[in-house]
Amino acid sequence: METNLERIKRLSEERDEENWRFRTFLKGRDEDEVDAQVHRLYEEVAAAIDCTACGNCCGVTWPCVSGEDVDRLAKRLL
DSSP: OOOOHHHHHHHHHHTHHHHHHHHHHHHTSOHHHHHHHHHHHHHHHHHTOOGGGOOHHHHHSOOOOOHHHHHHHHHHHO
């Protein structure tokens, strides 16, 4: 799995047209099916990434935080 942010950015730019075709393809699919696949892939990828080694996602996107995460984080503030 690629984790180098500069390489990921470069590959994304190189494959921009392919990515647009893929997004167009997804729009014609069953939304529940796509969501289920995305969630499955998220679980697989998230388990393989150490967020403390980078933290870039939190700077450019919204992090996914569960209710359990919120409770755990809130306890640290007390």
